[in-house]
Amino acid sequence: AQTVTQSQPEMSVQEAETVTLSCTYDTSESDYYLFWYKQPPSRQMILVIRQEAYKQQNATENRFSVNFQKAAKSFSLKISDSQLGDAAMYFCAYRRGGSQGNLIFGKGTKLSVKP
Amino acid sequence: NAGVMQNPRHLVRRRGQEARLRCSPMKGHSHVYWYRQLPEEGLKFMVYLQKENIIDESGMPKERFSAEFPKEGPSILRIQQVVRGDSAAYFCASSPPYEETQYFGPGTRLLVL
Numbered sequence: 001a002q003t004v005t006q007s008q009p010e011m012s013v014q015e016a017e018t019v020t021l022s023c024t025y026d027t028s029e030s031d032y033y034l035f036w037y038k039q040p041p042s043r044q045m046i047l048v049i050r051q052e053a054y055k056q057q058n059a060t061e062n063r064f065s066v067n068f069q070k071a072a073k074s075f076s077l078k079i080s081d082s083q084l085g086d087a088a089m090y091f092c093a094y095r096r097g098g099s100q101g102n103l104i105f106g107k108g109t110k111l112s113v114k115p
Numbered sequence: 116n117a118g119v120m121q122n123p124r125h126l127v128r129r130r131g132q133e134a135r136l137r138c139s140p141m142k143g144h145s146h147v148y149w150y151r152q153l154p155e156e157g158l159k160f161m162v163y164l165q166k167e168n169i170i171d172e173s174g175m176p177k178e179r180f181s182a183e184f185p186k187e188g189p190s191i192l193r194i195q196q197v198v199r200g201d202s203a204a205y206f207c208a209s210s211p212p213y214e215e216t217q218y219f220g221p222g223t224r225l226l227v228l
Contacts, residue, residue: 004157011222035216037219043221044219044221044222045158045206045208045222047218047219050215075118091157099213100163100170101163102171103150103160103217105157107157108156108157114178
């Protein structure tokens with residue numbers, strides 16, 4: 001069975017600095033997708049970034065980028081120029097390949113941003 | 116295009132009552148997923164539905180829980196004879212055919228007294 005592990009329950013970063021959140025996963029499949037979701041205090045789940053396993057190039061969305069290491073089964077999220085609004089729970093998620101399938105989530109990392 | 120809608124946002128039930136949670140997917144989305152989030156935990160998959168069909172219910176408890184996605188109207192997650200352990204946030208997500216990204220609703224917070 002696939003699993004997703006986030007080893008950092010909490011992280012803290014100074015405003016305008018850079019922080020990296022870790023995620024590892026376990027799967028025997030070669031085709032899959034990886035996601036980072038943000039959950040602010042409102043509890044709404046917001047998609048931050050996604051990565052297709054068949055793509056070697058790391059995904060980037062503005063200040064958010066990933067370091068996808070397929071062989072190591074690692075999928076870390078880098079947040080540059082951190083802002084107060086980035087404070088939230090961040091969840092890493094895995095989905096098998098194919099047109100549909102459920103997400104498997106890690107337990108999350110709580111990110112605090114200090115002014 | 117309105118986002119995924121869930122109602123009610125908050126629901127309080129006494130032990131033994133029934134809880135009905137509704138989810139309206141985004142326009143054009145025919146796939147609906149339900150997830151449950153216990154306090155201090157990540158989301159756990161419960162059930163995956165398409166219109167009038169349950170595709171995967173492997174994450175759903177065998178008793179008291181049921182889900183449907185009728186041809187017309189929202190998807191419904193029904194919990195019968197609720198117990199305190201059912202207190203959680205229940206999230207619905209939808210996606211269009213042939214797309215891997217799921218878009219989440221704001222969730223329903225269920226509190227069982």
